Amino acid sequence: xxxxxxxxxxxxxxxxxxxxxxxxxxxxxxxxxxxxxxxxxxxxxxxxxxxxxxx
Numbered sequence: 858x859x860x861x862x863x864x865x866x867x868x869x870x871x872x873x874x875x876x877x878x879x880x881x882x883x884x885x886x887x888x889x890x891x892x893x894x895x896x897x898x899x900x901x902x903x904x905x906x907x908x909x910x911x912x
Contacts, residue, residue, distance in 0.1 A: 875888075879908075889903045890903075
């Protein structure tokens with residue numbers, strides 16, 4: 858059971874970090890996370906305050 862909980866937390870932590878830290882080099886290019894992509898492709902999460910990637 859500990860492994861299931863750890864996996865669940867790890868997957869969701871990765872998705873949250875992707876949502877916060879993923880934004881294109883264009884300031885208006887927000888990247889979405891399709892959380893339920895296997896079941897519904899229209900359900901997506903976008904966070905306006907994503908960190909801007911600078912090269």
